[in-house]
Amino acid sequence: MSGEEKKLTMIDLARVSKTFPPDVHALADVSLRIRRGEMIFLTGQSGAGKTTLLRMLCGIDCPDKGYIEIAGYDLSRISGGEMQKLRRRIGVAYQDFKLLPDKTVAQNIAYSMEVSYRSRPFIRSQTEKLLTELHLLDKQDALAGKLSRGEQQRVSIARAVANEPELILADEPTGNLDTETALLVTQLFRSYNEQGTTLLIATHDQAIYDFPGSKVIKIENGRLAIQKPPTLVKKAEGKE
Amino acid sequence: MSGEEKKLTMIDLARVSKTFPPDVHALADVSLRIRRGEMIFLTGQSGAGKTTLLRMLCGIDCPDKGYIEIAGYDLSRISGGEMQKLRRRIGVAYQDFKLLPDKTVAQNIAYSMEVSYRSRPFIRSQTEKLLTELHLLDKQDALAGKLSRGEQQRVSIARAVANEPELILADEPTGNLDTETALLVTQLFRSYNEQGTTLLIATHDQAIYDFPGSKVIKIENGRLAIQKPPTLVKKAEGKE
């Protein structure tokens, strides 16, 4: 892979495998390259391995085998401090939200910006902007634990994108949302994508990826199955 | 309401209201009657009040105003012991699952049956039957906390129906499931409905309620809005 190509690559996976005890092959030999600025949808049956893949991309889990590179960093060799810096450049909307139920919505969203030492006015205006876009402005000072699931899900999405990351990983971001509200989220993601952010969205919701020109990857039992367009996924290669 | 009609009624709500501080009108003046053996879908935007309604039906929350009757019991006057007995006759699949992450799948499902003093063989066979139907048999001895969200969701549904309740309340039961897996759940619910179980399913997933003859109630900002067929919901009446 040339240096130029390397610069353009956001996510690079080579023959990544992950097995959980006793013998769940959550991922098997996954090779994948996602360029900067792309918006990719990841689909697959429940238990196919989508979340496992996303967790490895943000460094929560390590692969048993294979090689992962994010924004040029080899995750198996990265130091603790660098990993933390890299994480500030990645926004993740977790499938189980990971909100702090005893903090307000605004505080929850602020977490991702505070660790990057953003200024208070920036945090405030960013929070308000996102909550307005997601129709949650009136919940700004409500405790996150008291919200409805759909509201919580939107808060977790707001937190993921608040720090203006280079890469957004979203795991089932519309699972608890009705069609109209889901549309708000899709629009938000699109607007970030238009500004050059790379997105990888794991979803079951056909409505949000069923548009012309969408790039979809499907996992089946831990293996990459269909992709659309077919050129998207690189051929399996050895470790470079 | 005649005694005959009363016997046929599973859920009876009269002008039920619920306000959360500071001034969230989660439910306002909801009147509703659901007969035994019906399968009703409850829809509405995120934050409309679906979960609030279901929580009141299983006695977790109390209405500020209005009257709720389940299977002939007035929930405002029911004693603690009777409430617990009533709960054994209601199966609830919560939106946040409420699984015990440190227990196995089988143990989680067993909880709902053990409190009714079901025999061990019954518990075992029932668990296996349900897990087979939901394609989770291989996860029987896995810890619930280790499962994927979609798998957890199915476990929570299995627990809700395991004790063969008279009434099943399901809150967004397919939010984390792909189309095919969601179909398994729908079929399970249908088969229970055919045996006479009453079901009330809160959902955003148009695919599972968009069939001819389906009975759908929509909530908008805490008020009943559209219903299909229109005869479904009773006129607002005073407390009987």
Add this chain to the structure above:
Amino acid sequence: MNFLLAVFSQTWRSIAETWRTQLLSLITITLSVLIFTFFYLVYSNALQVGNRLDNDLRLIVYLDEQPDANLQQEYQHKIEKFDQVERIEFVGKLEAYDRFKGQLDDSQDVLKDIPKDFLPPSIEIYPRRNLESLSRIKGFSEYLETMPGVLKVQYGREWVERFYSFIQLLRVVVFLSGSLLILTTTFMIGHSIRLTVFSRKKELELLRLVGASNSYIRVPFFLEGALLGALGSTAGIAALYLLFRWIKTNFAGQAAQGMFSFSFFSTSSVCMIIVLSILLCAGGSFVSIRKILSV
């Protein structure tokens, strides 16, 4: 029947699953019982020490003349008017001489040439051995000096004061440490129980939600608490007993013949302590779930 079976299997399962965390509670209870009973034992023995140490306390009233039976009664009457005393003893001149001679032992010869009545007669007064009468002892001595025929009143003033203040101080210290410790152990056990209950909060809530009856939820906790209390207090008392034996054989050797008679709790006290611990732990568990069970 079904209920009992379910409850016992519940209890058993929960013990089997959580015994590692329970071990911590068990240690807490054992430590608490050990500390508490240790102080109780020290305190009760310290009180006894106090009672024995002051056997030597007496006032000696030297008289200028040997009192006859009448006068003796009069003295006795006057003394008892001032304060209740334990015992009064009249020591005549000859008695005093004999005592002195006895003290000289082998060198009795030195007394050969001395008249047998050279020592003054005296009254020995043993006051009540309690702190009030001690605090009045100075006044007592002054009162006695005003009696007719009294040459001098002598008492181990310094010793008496030393002893009493020492013993009293000891009591205060033991009592204070005991109080502090009871505070701490109560705090610890309460905390430990709350923690156990809290760690199973989710499970308890779920049980409520699926319709478990109150007793179905509580009885296992109650049984567990009782078991913990029984094991913990037994272990604590056993540890205390070992400690007691160790102290007794190693440190109380010389003292054992004399002033201390170290004693352990009676069997009934031991039973009381164990029963109390069981009740406390079981009750504590029971009350703790109450709060959680308000779903």
Add this chain to the structure above:
Amino acid sequence: MNFLLAVFSQTWRSIAETWRTQLLSLITITLSVLIFTFFYLVYSNALQVGNRLDNDLRLIVYLDEQPDANLQQEYQHKIEKFDQVERIEFVGKLEAYDRFKGQLDDSQDVLKDIPKDFLPPSIEIYPRRNLESLSRIKGFSEYLETMPGVLKVQYGREWVERFYSFIQLLRVVVFLSGSLLILTTTFMIGHSIRLTVFSRKKELELLRLVGASNSYIRVPFFLEGALLGALGSTAGIAALYLLFRWIKTNFAGQAAQGMFSFSFFSTSSVCMIIVLSILLCAGGSFVSIRKILSV
């Protein structure tokens, strides 16, 4: 700059939000410091009491003849051959008579007709005041009796034994309770810290996930721990000081002139205790997060 600001605002916010739970930790620490220092104080004062009580310990060797300077030196030599002693005093016949006369006080007239040398001369030996020499005192007395010209050896055998065993017992008890308490307090403080950290586990995990640096997470905890340690130990020592004053004024009154000289910790000890508490709490917090931060 940004970092410091963020860390301080983090610390401040977390204190503002969790002070209610922290209060419990604070009480725990205060209690622990109080108990610990209380026992340390009692122990160190008990040691001093031991040193003072036995000032009266001496062996009296009655001789049949008044020894001259030569003989005195010989005796001294022989005595020191057996054991190191603190002091040796020779009491002549006349000295003995004067002492006796002094004791009789007002009734000295009774001695009028008695020759001034009727009492035997003696040597008073003050042994080293430590437990080894005490354990040999019986042997010492037997050895002294074998010396030529010795009539009799007298010492407050009973008293000596009582005292020493009592003091030694006191030391053992205080030491044991101290150990038990240190065990308990360590347990409690560790528990309390772990609880605090654990109650914020989710927040810490989230901070890791959004990319907070290690110091961003740890420093607030460290500061909080230090603050807790400082406040807790200061409060504990203050409470102890009040207790100390109270005991001193109310119970050690009579004793104060005599054998006890109750003393509080020196300022430097107090500072040491506070610094130690701060280090302990801050360090404990620091270590506790370590385990959680392995995400």
